[in-house]
Amino acid sequence: MPVVFAFYMAGIMAFLMCAVIVGAGTGLSSGYLGRVLSAYALAMPVAFVCVLFVRPVVLRLTMATLRA
Numbered sequence: 001m002p003v004v005f006a007f008y009m010a011g012i013m014a015f016l017m018c019a020v021i022v023g024a025g026t027g028l029s030s031g032y033l034g035r036v037l038s039a040y041a042l043a044m045p046v047a048f049v050c051v052l053f054v055r056p057v058v059l060r061l062t063m064a065t066l067r068a
Contacts, residue, residue, distance in 0.1 A: 006055060010047035018043050 018039040026035060 002055060003052070006051040007048060010051045011044055013051075014043040014047040015040055 015036075018036050022032065022036045022039055026032075
């Protein structure tokens, strides 16, 4: 379950961030979707690995926050 969660979380967040950053950087002109997908091809694997490593830290922070 943690790996599937990381996969979906990374996929959705990477796509949303790519869409916003590409739009802010180059505008919503023609070729926008292609530029987003190109950025996503790099961002998704990086985001997936990052979520796998960060997830345990976030769980501990969440538990510490909720106990306080």
